[in-house]
Amino acid sequence: MIDIESLNMLKDIMEEEFQPLIELYIRDSDRRFPEMRMALSEGDCESLRMTVHSLKGASSNVCAVDFAEQAYTVEKMAIDGALDQLPGAIDALEQSYQQVRQQLSALV
Amino acid sequence: MTAYKVLIADDNSVDRKVLSRVVRNQGNEVIEATNGFEAVDIFTEHRPDIVLMDVMMPGLNGKEATRQIKSIANEDFIPVIFLTSLSDAQSLADCLESGGDDFLTKPYNHVVLQAKIDSYHRMSEMHRTLLNQRDEIARVNRHMLQEQRVAKAVYDNVAHAGCLTSPNIRYELSPLAVFNGDVLLAARKPGGGMHVLLGDFTGHGLPAAIGAMPMADIFYGMTAKGFGLREVLREINQKLKSILPVGFFCCAAAVDLAPDRQAASVWMGGVPDCYLLRNDGERIETLSSRHLPLGVMSADKFNDQMTEFPMANGDRLFLWSDGIIEARNSEGEMFGQERLINVVRDSAHASDVYDDIQRAVDEFVDGSEQDDDTTLIEVVMDDALREDKESAVTKAGISQGPRDWSMEYRLEASTLKSFNPVPLMNHIMMEVPGLRAIGGQLYTVVAELFSNAFEHGVLGLHSSMKQSPDGFMEYYRQREKRVAELEEGFVRINMHHTGVGDSGTLTLTLEDSGDGFDYKRHDREEGSGNNYSGRGIPLIESICDSIEYRGKGNEVSVVIHWPLEQAT
Numbered sequence: 005m006i007d008i009e010s011l012n013m014l015k016d017i018m019e020e021e022f023q024p025l026i027e028l029y030i031r032d033s034d035r036r037f038p039e040m041r042m043a044l045s046e047g048d049c050e051s052l053r054m055t056v057h058s059l060k061g062a063s064s065n066v067c068a069v070d071f072a073e074q075a076y077t078v079e080k081m082a083i084d085g086a087l088d089q090l091p092g093a094i095d096a097l098e099q100s101y102q103q104v105r106q107q108l109s110a111l112v
Numbered sequence: 113m114t115a116y117k118v119l120i121a122d123d124n125s126v127d128r129k130v131l132s133r134v135v136r137n138q139g140n141e142v143i144e145a146t147n148g149f150e151a152v153d154i155f156t157e158h159r160p161d162i163v164l165m166d167v168m169m170p171g172l173n174g175k176e177a178t179r180q181i182k183s184i185a186n187e188d189f190i191p192v193i194f195l196t197s198l199s200d201a202q203s204l205a206d207c208l209e210s211g212g213d214d215f216l217t218k219p220y221n222h223v224v225l226q227a228k229i230d231s232y233h234r235m236s237e238m239h240r241t242l243l244n245q246r247d248e249i250a251r252v253n254r255h256m257l258q259e260q261r262v263a264k265a266v267y268d269n270v271a272h273a274g275c276l277t278s279p280n281i282r283y284e285l286s287p288l289a290v291f292n293g294d295v296l297l298a299a300r301k302p303g304g305g306m307h308v309l310l311g312d313f314t315g316h317g318l319p320a321a322i323g324a325m326p327m328a329d330i331f332y333g334m335t336a337k338g339f340g341l342r343e344v345l346r347e348i349n350q351k352l353k354s355i356l357p358v359g360f361f362c363c364a365a366a367v368d369l370a371p372d373r374q375a376a377s378v379w380m381g382g383v384p385d386c387y388l389l390r391n392d393g394e395r396i397e398t399l400s401s402r403h404l405p406l407g408v409m410s411a412d413k414f415n416d417q418m419t420e421f422p423m424a425n426g427d428r429l430f431l432w433s434d435g436i437i438e439a440r441n442s443e444g445e446m447f448g449q450e451r452l453i454n455v456v457r458d459s460a461h462a463s464d465v466y467d468d469i470q471r472a473v474d475e476f477v478d479g480s481e482q483d484d485d486t487t488l489i490e491v492v493m494d495d496a497l498r499e500d501k502e503s504a505v506t507k508a509g510i511s512q513g514p515r516d517w518s519m520e521y522r523l524e525a526s527t528l529k530s531f532n533p534v535p536l537m538n539h540i541m542m543e544v545p546g547l548r549a550i551g552g553q554l555y556t557v558v559a560e561l562f563s564n565a566f567e568h569g570v571l572g573l574h575s576s577m578k579q580s581p582d583g584f585m586e587y588y589r590q591r592e593k594r595v596a597e598l599e600e601g602f603v604r605i606n607m608h609h610t611g612v613g614d615s616g617t618l619t620l621t622l623e624d625s626g627d628g629f630d631y632k633r634h635d636r637e638e639g640s641g642n643n644y645s646g647r648g649i650p651l652i653e654s655i656c657d658s659i660e661y662r663g664k665g666n667e668v669s670v671v672i673h674w675p676l677e678q679a680t
Contacts, residue, residue, distance in 0.1 A: 018133050029126045057168060061197055062126035064219055 005100075006107050010067040023112045029066050030105055033059060037098050044090055052090070053082035056097075068104045116140045116233050117158065121151035121177065122166035122195060131164065131195070131220065138226045148172025152180045155190075162232050163192045164216070167207060175210035182211050189239035191232035195220075263321060267328070274298045274332060275306065280494035282466050285487050293320030294433050294487040295362075297328055299335040302551035304498045306369040307335045307344065308491050311362045311406070312383065312433035323362060323407070326351050337542045338551020339535070341368040342416040345379055345406065349414045352407030361407035365399075365431045368418065371497045376429060377418035381405045384434050384449065389462040391426030396456055399429075423493040428462050435486040436469070439477050447476050466490045513545045515611035522604045528566060529598055534559045537605060544609060546616050546674045553655045554618075554672070560652055561622050561668060562603065567591060569626030569666055570601040601625040614675075621669040628665030 015022045036059045043052035060075035078093045118140045122128040125146070132142045143158055145151035149172045151165065163181060167174040178192045194207040194215040207215045213232065216225060276283055276298045285296050295311035309331055313320035327348050334344045345366055352362055363382030370376065380386065382405035388397040403415055423429070439447040455472045459465045466488070473486060519540065523533060537558050541547045547554060567573045571594045577583040606621040652659060656670040 014130070017137060018130070021129065021133055025126065025129050028129065032125060054168065054170060057197075058124045061124050061218060064197075065126050065130045 005068060005070060005103050007067040007069050010069075011111070014065075014067060026066065026108050026112050029062055030108065032062060033101060033105070037094070037101070040094050044087075044094065047087065049082045049085045049087070053079055056082060063104070066108065068108075071100050071104050074100055116162060116229060117143065117160040118229065119143050119145060119151065119155060119158070119160040119163045121145040121148065121163065121169070121174065123147050123169040124166070127166070127195075127218070134220065134222055134225065135164070135229070138222075138229070140229065148174065148177035151177045152184070155181045156184055161190070161236060162229060163190060165192050165194055165212070167194050167196045167198070175207070175212075178211045187243060189236050191236060193228060193232070260318075263318070267321060267325060274328075275300050278306070278497075280306075280492040280497065281308070281489065283487075283489040284470065292316050293324075294435065295324045295327060296487060296489060297331045299332050300497070301335060301368075302338045302548050305371055306367075306491075306497055307331065307341050308367040308369065308431075308489070309364060310366075310383070310431045310433065310487065310489055311364040312435075312487070313362045314360050319356075319360060323352055323356055323360070326355065327362065327406075336548070336551075337538060338548070338553075338555045339538075340552070340555075341366055341377065341379065342418060343535075346411070346414055346416050349406045349409065350411045353410060356407050361405040363401075363405040363433065365401075367429060367431070367491060369423075369491060369493065369497065371425075371493060371495055374422060374424055374493070375420050376423045376491075376493070377420045378429075379403065379416065379418045384432065384437055386429065386431045387453075387456055388421055388423070389428045389430065389456070389465060391424060391428070391462055393462060396453075397421065425493050425495050426462075427493045428465070429491045430456070430465065430469075431489050431491070433487045436473055436488060439473050439486055441476050441478060447473060451476070514543055514609070515613075515616070516609065518606065518608035520604065520606045522602055525570075525598050525601045528570060528601065528603060529595055532562075533603075533605065534562055537562075537607065540607065541609075541618070544611070544616065544618075546611065546614075547609075547618065550655075550672075550674060550676055553676075557652055557655055557670065557672070558620065561620065561670065562605070564668070565603045565622045565624035565626075568629070569624030570603060571595065571598070572626055616674055618672045618674070619669060620672070621667065623667040626666050628663060628667075631661035631665045 014025075018025055036055050039055050040052055043049075043055065056075055056079045060072050060079060063075060064072040074097055078090070078097055081090050081093055118135050120128055120132050120135065120142055121144075122131065123146055128144055128146070132144055136142050143154055143160060145154045148169050151163070152172070154160075155163065163178075165174045165178055169177075172180075174194060178194075181190065181192060191213045192211065194212045195218065196203065196207060196215055197218040198204065199217055204215055204217075214228060216228065274297055275281075276296060278298065278300075281298060283296055285294060293313035293316050295309070295313070297307075297309040297311075299307050301307060309327075311324070311327060313323050330347050330351060331344055334347060335341075339347075345364075348362075356362075361382070364380070365383045365386055366379045368377040376388075378399055380399060380401040381403035383401055385401075386399045388399060390397075399419070399421070402417070402419065409415070437447055437449055437452060441447075451472065452469070455468050456465055459468045469488060521533060521537070523531070534555070538551065538555050541554055541558075542551055568575060571591060573587060573590055573594065575587075577587040577590070602625045604621075604623040606619075606623075608619040608621075610617050652670060655672065655676070657673050658671045660669045661667070662669065
């Protein structure tokens with residue numbers, strides 16, 4: 005799930021800021037799923053898109069490459085306004101996130 | 113490495129932290145903004161060198177924040193690099209269109225990131241240099257225009273002592289003429305008549321104006337003191353020769369208008385052909401340059417030969433610099449001498465020519481960018497010029513100037529060899545307002561008396577030699593030889609003046625070391641034709657109230673009362 009090699013490079017770059025960064029990522033991302041569901045219930049695809057876009061960007065920064073890719077497919081659904089597909093896609097995305105979260109937590 | 117101040121605006125805190133760390137690791141100072149509004153505020157407060165701006169932010173998005181930052185930056189170049197995960201061409205193009213300078217796609221390549229920051233910093237530096245230089249140029253230009261205005265004012269004070277506004281003159285001169293190298297001068301002569309000078313200096317701008325200053329000064333100063341135009345030209349030539357750099361000179365046409373002789377003497381050097389038009393419309397006479405421009409020849413080689421043209425009242429002289437001939441139309445074609453002469457020929461009457469030329473040149477040029485140096489002057493012979501304006505003035509303010517005075521000036525052989533005291537004597541006499549009015553005549557008298565004392569007295573030359581062409585040559589050969597060999601001798605000049613306000617008496621006495629001559633014999637043989645051994649006495653007689661020779665004939669005293677009883 006995580007590109008370990010890249011993550012080690014990030015660790016080198018961030019040094020003492022690495023751990024706070026990962027903690028920040030987890031804190032931010034935990035908040036995003038309730039936000040996405042809220043936006044979805046209000047039919048606000050633009051807001052949903054912004055949130056999943058941020059999740060995608062942050063995830064690629066912490067080297068969760070595949071997860072970021074998955075988030076991008078959800079972002080495109082939000083752009084297209086595919087309201088019927090989005091609830092399932094968000095559920096699947098959250099399951100993947102839990103794996104990413106577990107791996108990252110183990111690292112710090 | 114120089115530390116740049118980098119503003120990073122990104123709402124995504126993880127992205128912002130990572131980028132901020134990377135940029136800081138590269139030695140830059142980072143300020144963070146979490147949204148567009150904050151970015152604008154922080155920019156205003158901290159004035160960073162460069163901005164890294166996320167495109168998609170809630171509230172004020174990256175594009176709008178960029179527009180505001182660019183507007184605040186005004187003339188300063190603040191590069192804004194958009195951060196985007198978008199990679200399609202249109203999205204990237206949109207970033208630049210909204211005012212961004214470049215984009216950086218996520219995930220970032222650290223090497224490219226640093227290279228871009230460095231590159232944009234160089235561009236900012238260049239932009240700053242450019243602005244500074246632009247401001248410097250503007251400042252220098254303002255300063256230069258100011259200087260030109262002052263110079264123009266000074267020049268006008270010198271040049272406007274003249275009489276270009278005389279009713280017998282019409283002229284056209286660009287208002288900035290002092291900086292295009294054209295000069296137009298006119299002055300009334302103390303004894304009536306007028307000197308006119310049209311000059312065209314090589315080059316433009318200050319070099320031309322600088323030459324015009326002493327030129328105007330000499331022209332007006334010497335004309336007022338009664339010097340002839342030849343002396344004036346000679347002096348101007350010498351002055352310009354000594355002050356102008358090689359290759360700089362002044363093409364000129366100079367006219368001595370003499371209404372008493374109904375003639376004009378003209379000197380032209382390096383100017384295009386000018387025309388003399390008769391009032392009766394009979395014919396057009398072409399006047400051509402016969403000399404090199406002023407400021408080219410050294411004093412000893414300068415040719416002051418003038419050409420005399422009879423001019424009746426109403427006859428007109430047209431003078432111009434090459435500006436008219438070289439005036440170009442929109443196709444870049446020149447007006448040319450041929451068009452000019454055709455205009456003159458086709459005019460119904462001489463009095464129409466001036467207007468016709470102006471109209472023809474205006475129509476020809478027709479709004480195309482004019483070089484602005486089409487200087488043109490029309491001088492009409494006018495009997496009214498005979499009237500001595502100067503004496504009318506001096507009659508009113510005659511009490512000024514020295515009244516009762518005398519002086520003696522003795523010149524020894526070594527001085528006589530190379531020094532002509534006549535201009536100095538004249539200069540002293542011209543301090544008396546009443547004498548200024550007859551400056552021309554006085555100059556003639558002093559010059560003649562001094563020449564007699566020196567050549568016939570000190571050098572012992574006999575003017576009878578000059579009666580044949582061969583003798584004439586011989587006379588000057590002898591003169592040169594004797595001047596070279598001169599070791600002893602003197603000329604003593606005594607000037608004595610008394611005045612009562614509106615009139616006065618000048619007594620000039622010259623004594624020389626020569627053998628004198630038998631003036632008593634001349635008295636006995638008056639009317640014999642041999643006038644005082646050719647000493648030019650009749651000329652002096654016509655001006656002076658009395659002439660008295662003394663001793664063995666080596667001393668002469670003349671008395672002049674002013675105002676003269678009648679103009680001579």
